[in-house]
Amino acid sequence: MTLDSKVPDGPIEKKWSNHRFNMKLVNPSNRRKYSVIVVGTGLAGASAAASLAELGYNVLAFSYHESPRRAHSIAAQGGINAPKNYANDGDSVYRLFYDTLKGGDYRAREANVYRLAEVSGSIIDQCVAQGVPFARDYAGYLDMRSFGGAQVSRTFYARGQTGQQLLLGAYSALSRQIGTGGVKFYDRREMLDLVVVEGMARGIVCRNLKTGAIESYIADVVVLATGGYGNTFYLSTMAKASNATAIWQAYKRGALFANPCFTQIHPTCIPVSGDYQSKLTLMSESLRNDGRIWVPKKSGDVRIPSQIPEDERDYYLERLYPSFGNLVPRDVASRRAKEICDKGYGVGKTKMAVYLDFADAIKRNSKQWIEEKYGNLFDMYHEITAEDPYAAPMRIYPAVHYTMGGLWVDYNLMSTIAGLFVIGEANFSDHGANRLGASALMQGLADGYFILPYTLGDYLAKTKFKSLATDHPEFKKVNTDVTERVNKLLAINGKQPVSEIHKKLGKVMWDFVGMGRSEKGLKKALKLISEIREEFWNDAKVIGETDNLNIELEKAGRVADFMELAELLTFDALHRKESCGGHFRKEYQTPEGEALRNDKKYAYIAAWEYTGAGKKPKLNKEPLTFEYVKPSERSYK
Amino acid sequence: MNFTLKIWRQKNQKDAGRFEMYEVQNISPDASFLEMLDVLNNQLVLQDRDPVAFDHDCREGICGSCGLMINGRAHGPGRKQATCDVRMRIFDDGQELVIEPWRAKPFPVIKDLVVDRTAMDRIMQAGGFISARTGGAPDANSTPVTKENAEESMDAAACIGCGACIAACPNSSAMLFVAAKVSQFALLPQGQIERKERVQKMVIQMDKEGFGNCSNNYACEAECPKGILVTHIARLNREFLRAKLV
Numbered sequence: 110m111t112l113d114s115k116v117p118d119g120p121i122e123k124k125w126s127n128h129r130f131n132m133k134l135v136n137p138s139n140r141r142k143y144s145v146i147v148v149g150t151g152l153a154g155a156s157a158a159a160s161l162a163e164l165g166y167n168v169l170a171f172s173y174h175e176s177p178r179r180a181h182s183i184a185a186q187g188g189i190n191a192p193k194n195y196a197n198d199g200d201s202v203y204r205l206f207y208d209t210l211k212g213g214d215y216r217a218r219e220a221n222v223y224r225l226a227e228v229s230g231s232i233i234d235q236c237v238a239q240g241v242p243f244a245r246d247y248a249g250y251l252d253m254r255s256f257g258g259a260q261v262s263r264t265f266y267a268r269g270q271t272g273q274q275l276l277l278g279a280y281s282a283l284s285r286q287i288g289t290g291g292v293k294f295y296d297r298r299e300m301l302d303l304v305v306v307e308g309m310a311r312g313i314v315c316r317n318l319k320t321g322a323i324e325s326y327i328a329d330v331v332v333l334a335t336g337g338y339g340n341t342f343y344l345s346t347m348a349k350a351s352n353a354t355a356i357w358q359a360y361k362r363g364a365l366f367a368n369p370c371f372t373q374i375h376p377t378c379i380p381v382s383g384d385y386q387s388k389l390t391l392m393s394e395s396l397r398n399d400g401r402i403w404v405p406k407k408s409g410d411v412r413i414p415s416q417i418p419e420d421e422r423d424y425y426l427e428r429l430y431p432s433f434g435n436l437v438p439r440d441v442a443s444r445r446a447k448e449i450c451d452k453g454y455g456v457g458k459t460k461m462a463v464y465l466d467f468a469d470a471i472k473r474n475s476k477q478w479i480e481e482k483y484g485n486l487f488d489m490y491h492e493i494t495a496e497d498p499y500a501a502p503m504r505i506y507p508a509v510h511y512t513m514g515g516l517w518v519d520y521n522l523m524s525t526i527a528g529l530f531v532i533g534e535a536n537f538s539d540h541g542a543n544r545l546g547a548s549a550l551m552q553g554l555a556d557g558y559f560i561l562p563y564t565l566g567d568y569l570a571k572t573k574f575k576s577l578a579t580d581h582p583e584f585k586k587v588n589t590d591v592t593e594r595v596n597k598l599l600a601i602n603g604k605q606p607v608s609e610i611h612k613k614l615g616k617v618m619w620d621f622v623g624m625g626r627s628e629k630g631l632k633k634a635l636k637l638i639s640e641i642r643e644e645f646w647n648d649a650k651v652i653g654e655t656d657n658l659n660i661e662l663e664k665a666g667r668v669a670d671f672m673e674l675a676e677l678l679t680f681d682a683l684h685r686k687e688s689c690g691g692h693f694r695k696e697y698q699t700p701e702g703e704a705l706r707n708d709k710k711y712a713y714i715a716a717w718e719y720t721g722a723g724k725k726p727k728l729n730k731e732p733l734t735f736e737y738v739k740p741s742e743r744s745y746k
Numbered sequence: 747m748n749f750t751l752k753i754w755r756q757k758n759q760k761d762a763g764r765f766e767m768y769e770v771q772n773i774s775p776d777a778s779f780l781e782m783l784d785v786l787n788n789q790l791v792l793q794d795r796d797p798v799a800f801d802h803d804c805r806e807g808i809c810g811s812c813g814l815m816i817n818g819r820a821h822g823p824g825r826k827q828a829t830c831d832v833r834m835r836i837f838d839d840g841q842e843l844v845i846e847p848w849r850a851k852p853f854p855v856i857k858d859l860v861v862d863r864t865a866m867d868r869i870m871q872a873g874g875f876i877s878a879r880t881g882g883a884p885d886a887n888s889t890p891v892t893k894e895n896a897e898e899s900m901d902a903a904a905c906i907g908c909g910a911c912i913a914a915c916p917n918s919s920a921m922l923f924v925a926a927k928v929s930q931f932a933l934l935p936q937g938q939i940e941r942k943e944r945v946q947k948m949v950i951q952m953d954k955e956g957f958g959n960c961s962n963n964y965a966c967e968a969e970c971p972k973g974i975l976v977t978h979i980a981r982l983n984r985e986f987l988r989a990k991l992v
């Protein structure tokens with residue numbers, strides 16, 4: 110398959126505006142005649158569904174949640190980027206573009222990243238207009254802070270609840286449309302498959318989680334905004350229900366899956382404490398603005414932190430990266446934490462943690478100042494660990510957090526299936542091999558508010574649609590496939606709860622496909638994953654009935670797909686014989702332990718094509734060319 | 747730690763429902779309340795019994811999905827906590843825990859501890875927004891907001907829509923939830939244009955859904971995981987009166 114990125118011609122600053130002019134428009138009075146399915150109503154989906162309905166399209170929105178406000182986006186803490194340059198510190202669209210591309214270790218498409226930076230300012234305007242209560246300074250203007258990988262203050266925030274406030278903004282716009290009938294919202298519906306008719310995405314098949322009914326829905330286009338697949342690792346900072354089923358089934362119906370191995374491990378999370386643990390909690394990156402990361406210089410030092418004098422502490426990030434210090438990008442900070450703990454310098458009971466210390470900031474400003482900025486995060490830490498982070502440093506360790514990989518999309522956000530658009534974390538675009546902090550919210554909203562509404566219109570205007578009904582053979586077939594899959598899960602009748610098997614999968618992924626990947630480890634992982642899959646299909650216990658709410662059945666379907674995706678993820682990691690961003694292959698590093706890219710051989714997007722059950726996926730390459738920013742070794746020294 | 751659990755079981759909306767007793771053993775004091783229920787559910791699955799359905803997702807107190815009555819208290823005995831924030835260390839070893847769903851007429855039970863809270867969404871759909879369509883918004887810094895108002899607006903906006911205020915209220919009143927949204931927008935310049943219309947529409951929908959009246963019981967504030975204050979209800983009342991007068 111040849112991959113056409115459809116990046117428009119012209120200089121980078123002009124591409125998007127030229128493209129907008131060249132796109133075909135749908136006459137306002139005709140828009141009502143088109144229907145759009147939007148699966149997922151997190152930031153990306155809610156903003157898209159609301160904006161499309163405002164334009165006049167007939168929108169059907171789906172979510173497995175009872176309300177759009179429950180989507181995983183709600184949990185984002187730290188902030189959202191935009192190069193407003195309100196701080197007068199030298200920010201610009203070009204700088205955000207540069208930082209994002211470099212932060213992604215030169216594995217993203219230049220034109221997409223530029224467009225993202227270009228529209229991001231409008232997002233802040235839009236959100237303020239909706240009544241999002243961003244933080245303000247004493248003069249009443251918007252306040253900003255800094256995030257990793259940047260030396261300017263461009264991150265807008267609403268306390269430690271930025272994702273919540275942005276999602277509630279998008280949710281309010283969506284609610285308004287639901288209220289006026291522009292959007293029909295289907296709650297507690299899980300999309301289990303995609304219906305492709307004559308090469309075009311024309312509908313979905315869902316399970317109604319309340320009644321168990323398998324339902325089919327038709328539209329002219331389908332938009333997936335279903336979020337990331339971090340829960341493949343079982344323990345992650347993702348919400349418990351976040352899953353990959355929608356994008357995975359779309360992959361099996363012909364959409365390519367790009368860069369699945371680009372997963373992000375976030376450096377500042379509360380360390381794992383026990384076997385019962387069901388998820389990990391993030392401590393926002395914004396804490397690195399004022400917190401200093403350190404470990405004792407002496408390995409195995411058991412003194413309490415306050416008794417370790419200044420000169421016996423190793424502020425290793427400040428030592429290794431004097432210019433960015435504690436604000437190096439996530440991949441770098443995570444890898445360094447793992448490395449120092451592996452060498453035996455870790456702290457706490459498990460020795461798998463480092464300190465994040467606010468003593469200096471408290472001394473410099475005041476406890477109250479810290480409370481105002483980070484109060485809810487400190488409370489959260491206290492609640493979980495029963496320790497007071499104002500009195501002693503926090504203990505943190507990296508955890509799986511975000512997935513840069515996802516379904517391949519072109520510049521118009523359309524996948525390799527005509528009429529299947531993918532937005533937000535579910536697609537692969539923009540972040541390359543590592544995402545900078547505060548950029549996911551930006552990307553989800555850019556896609557939903559300001560990009561998709563144009564590109565989707567262009568597709569509608571250029572395409573002829575046959576009218577269809579759910580008794581079309583293809584709909585019937587997919588409906589039967591889904592029903593069979595559900596019945597197959599219920600028929601396993603083994604001896605292990607689904608979550609126990611998921612845990613095993615997660616452990617393999619974390620140990621061998623996490624922060625330090627090697628050929629040997631990855632090969633071992635492939636073997637173990639296939640054994641776990643076998644175990645699942647023979648020994649999982651999926652209890653209950655199909656005709657009502659069945660939490661075990663929901664979990665089982667998701668885990669079945671995670672296991673297949675885990676294999677592709679590992680496969681991709683094995684094939685990419687270089688280190689870049691979050692993908693760190695032990696064999697490929699510089700003498701200082703930094704990621705060693707191989708631009709000659711791997712400056713491409715790896716887009717995998719499904720070739721059938723049990724068959725090897727086919728690799729398609731979209732070469733990456735850099736006209737504006739020349740790839741260099743990413744230095745944060 | 748060991749616990750005896752008395753849990754509400756109800757197959758579906760039509761089923762009458764009943765309490766059933768369970769035992770869980772060896773629970774870590776650091777485990778969360780929901781993790782304790784995970785342990786119970788794995789136990790039930792292995793015994794071929796239907797696991798207890800409960801809503802949850804973020805497990806860090808922000809999505810508003812979780813919501814259980816624990817020993818008669820919405821989100822358990824702690825202050826400013828969602829059910830998922832509750833850790834087992836706050837209970838006594840061997841204690842009996844009575845676990846029920848939110849009980850309110852507008853919240854029909856879907857199964858066991860899962861209720862349907864879409865009535866709250868319908869209140870939002872009636873008017874809980876500023877009608878700013880995508881595109882054309884002025885530069886964000888062109889509308890300054892005093893820090894004071896921004897902070898208070900944010901305090902109100904912190905509501906997670908969990909419904910604890912409603913479950914805790916003897917009248918199943920949704921006033922605190924509605925007041926939080928009305929306050930958030932009433933405090934911002936952007937919210938002024940639709941100020942009257944918004945409060946009226948939201949209150950009308952609230953009544954239509956069958957939520958009760960506020961009788962100044964203040965159970966809502968006591969159980970709210972996000973510390974939303976009843977002073978917002980006072981503002982709601984003022985806003986509502988003001989809207990009616992003109």
Ligand SMILES: Cc1cc2nc3c(=O)[nH]c(=O)nc-3n(C[C@H](O)[C@H](O)[C@H](O)COP(=O)(O)OP(=O)(O)OC[C@H]3O[C@@H](n4cnc5c(N)ncnc54)[C@H](O)[C@@H]3O)c2cc1C
Pocket residue numbers: 148149150151152153154171172173174177180181182183184185186187188189271272298299300301334335336337346347348351352354355391510511532533534535546547548549550551553
């Ligand atoms: C703890 C945490 C903190 C974060 N902090 C920040 C931050 O400060 N700044 C930042 O920029 N980013 C942050 N991120 C990342 C960011 O929050 C996410 O990448 C982003 O919100 C994803 O938005 P989304 O709309 O793509 O997906 P989601 O919000 O995950 O929404 C997915 C939607 O799809 C629905 N769905 C999924 N599958 C199906 C299906 N099969 N059928 C029906 N519906 C389905 C869900 O119900 C949901 O509505 C953070 C992430 C985490 C985990």
Ligand code: SF4
Pocket residue numbers: 904905906907908909910911912922923926966969970971972973974
């Ligand atoms: S006001 Fe408090 S208790 Fe009521 S829904 Fe909001 S967060 Fe929950």
Ligand code: FES
Pocket residue numbers: 801802803804805806807808809810811812813828829830831906
């Ligand atoms: S699970 Fe999200 S608030 Fe409790």
